[in-house]
Amino acid sequence: MTAPLHLPLTAVPLDTALRPSAAAPLAEHPALALTTVTKRYRETLALDDVSFAVRPGELVALVGPSGAGKSTVFRCLTRLVAADAGHVDILGTRVDRLRGRALREVRRTIGLIFQQFNLIGRLSALDNVLAGRLGHVSTWRVATRLFPAEDRQIALAALDRVGLLDKAYQRADSLSGGQQQRVAIARVLAQQSRVVLADEPVSSLDPGSAANVIGVLRDIAREHRIGVLCALHQVDFARDYADRIVALRGGRLVLDAPAKEFDDAAFSRVYGGTAPADA
Numbered sequence: 001m002t003a004p005l006h007l008p009l010t011a012v013p014l015d016t017a018l019r020p021s022a023a024a025p026l027a028e029h030p031a032l033a034l035t036t037v038t039k040r041y042r043e044t045l046a047l048d049d050v051s052f053a054v055r056p057g058e059l060v061a062l063v064g065p066s067g068a069g070k071s072t073v074f075r076c077l078t079r080l081v082a083a084d085a086g087h088v089d090i091l092g093t094r095v096d097r098l099r100g101r102a103l104r105e106v107r108r109t110i111g112l113i114f115q116q117f118n119l120i121g122r123l124s125a126l127d128n129v130l131a132g133r134l135g136h137v138s139t140w141r142v143a144t145r146l147f148p149a150e151d152r153q154i155a156l157a158a159l160d161r162v163g164l165l166d167k168a169y170q171r172a173d174s175l176s177g178g179q180q181q182r183v184a185i186a187r188v189l190a191q192q193s194r195v196v197l198a199d200e201p202v203s204s205l206d207p208g209s210a211a212n213v214i215g216v217l218r219d220i221a222r223e224h225r226i227g228v229l230c231a232l233h234q235v236d237f238a239r240d241y242a243d244r245i246v247a248l249r250g251g252r253l254v255l256d257a258p259a260k261e262f263d264d265a266a267f268s269r270v271y272g273g274t275a276p277a278d279a
């Protein structure tokens with residue numbers, strides 16, 4: 001375990017510490033875009049001519065019934081699978097054409113948030129956030145976990161932003177689910193990602209914690225001009241917190257609209273049937 005090192009947070013103003021790196025491409029490009037993407041797994045057409053984009057600063061909810069193709073969208077964006085047709089862009093770079101090192105570099109710019117938090121339980125919240133700095137520091141520093149003071153400052157600022165500075169030296173597995181997910185958000189902040197993919201980030205949380213986490217995600221998207229694509233099962237959260245909702249059904253895009261326009265008619269177009277009272 002790294003010895004606690006309590007650095008004064010005043011040394012680097014928080015907005016400076018968390019500003020996206022100057023090397024990052026500027027905001028003209030969408031954070032991510034799918035253009036006429038088709039993906040087939042043998043006989044299953046998982047994505048059928050799907051196009052949509054997420055702009056910097058926007059939280060877009062990706063909704064749809066089970067098997068609609070949401071995970072396949074994420075797999076195409078991270079190039080875990082190759083689209084059969086169409087193209088996939090991250091910050092203006094076509095990831096579907098990349099290989100090897102170039103692909104790894106683009107992947108490193110994508111912040112990932114998972115349903116099950118994906119933290120290392122025995123490490124402190126701070127060390128988990130520092131993992132977001134791995135793409136920014138040399139291999140020997142990673143091996144020895146001797147992160148420069150500046151990286152620790154950035155990680156602490158990120159924890160402060162999600163309201164967890166006082167938990168920095170606490171083991172991740174001693175935190176509540178909502179707190180762990182906020183550590184995961186702090187990690188993508190420290191990573192200075194311009195693109196975040198969040199796969200069902202609040203599914204395992206109680207409604208209060210879920211609202212808190214998704215609210216933090218939306219706020220950091222706006223503050224840091226991060227494009228966030230967030231797969232959500234809870235349509236009510238999508239409506240309340242997302243800027244737009246993109247809906248898939250049977251691999252086809254059936255809706256791409258401002259979240260507040262997602263009414264009962266839209267619900268039945270996406271899911272069939274009527275919206276539950278609390279959706």
Ligand SMILES: Nc1ncnc2c1ncn2[C@@H]1O[C@H](COP(=O)(O)OP(=O)(O)OP(=O)(O)O)[C@@H](O)[C@H]1O
Pocket residue numbers: 041042044045046064065066067068069070071072073
């Ligand atoms: N590796 C695979 N091999 C064959 N078919 C697959 C594979 N992965 C997904 N599929 C099929 O592709 C379709 C889309 O699956 P996908 O996992 O993208 O949907 P999803 O919207 O993420 O579903 P869920 O909400 O249940 O996770 C489904 O019909 C699924 O059964």
